[in-house]
Amino acid sequence: MQMSDLKYFAPYLVDSLIMSKSISRLIPVLALFWCVRSSSQQHLICKNIEDVFPEDGIAETQPRHSGVQGPAEIFGPKGERGNRAPPVQMDYDLIDDIIAVKVTNSFSVINSTIAELSRNVSTLLSEWERLKPTIERKDAAEVSTAPATTDATTAATPEDECRVRVGLLHSGKCFTLPYLSSSVGIKYDEAVAECAKQGTLMAEIHDRVQQTALYNFALTKMPAGTSKIAIxxxxxxxxxxxxxxxxxxxxxxxxxxxxxPGYPSTSSPRKYIIMNVRNDGSSNFGLWNYLKARPLSGVMCEKET
Known part of the structure; x- marks a missing residue:
């Protein structure tokens, strides 16, 4: 092979070595094939090594020219899918151990708190046992020095008893309204039973004065939003x-x-007495004779005082 042949093939050999980044192999080849000592003009490889290989990379020997972009890469056929990685193995024993440690620590805190509370309770009980005799002696001393009372001063008066029943004391009797409703009525027999349950009897009116007093008492007991009731x-x-x-x-x-107005009725079944009570300013109020089975607003009861 002649020197001219070597010069022809050398560039291709250099390009291959540069593409493979085998710089260590490149230098001896260049020195062998391109360094012509007798030539008056040095070739690229005979230049100073610092000019060929600067610190920031391999020097370019040819100016770059823009050209037509080559064809896109053609990929080969897709290879077979690899095997799936094995599933992650969970260390359940380790997880159980961690949970057990946390639960044990929590119970330790709870037990410590319970123990502290128990000590506090024991302290309070001990203090109570220490103070109990003193407290009992003090209570006994107060009882012994309290003024004596008689049955006359402690016995409830008829007024007090009637007041407890939320009733009206009149003519030696306590009158009450144990049942009074604006929505659910009560029939005559139910009214008799209601008074008996209270230990009383159905009220009786003996004159106009008593009728007025009981009428006014019923006015004070009317359910809110109600303008008239029947008792x-x-x-x-x-x-x-x-x-x-x-x-x-x-x-x-x-x-x-x-x-x-219009009563007493002449209808023979109407014989049970009721009182119509109104708070709307109407003068149409008073007694009715009524039917036994009809439900009314309430019942008035009485008890001897």
């Missing part, structure tokens, strides 16, 4: 004599009482 009483109307019949068998003429 059962214990008398019965006697059609044959136009009078009111009492439990004692006594009768009083109907003219001794104030009646609702």
């Amino acid at each position: 059962w009483f214990g008398m019965e109307y006697q059609h044959s004599t136009s009078s009111l019949l009492y439990r004692s068998g006594m009768e009083k003429h109907s003219s001794q009482f104030q009646w609702y």
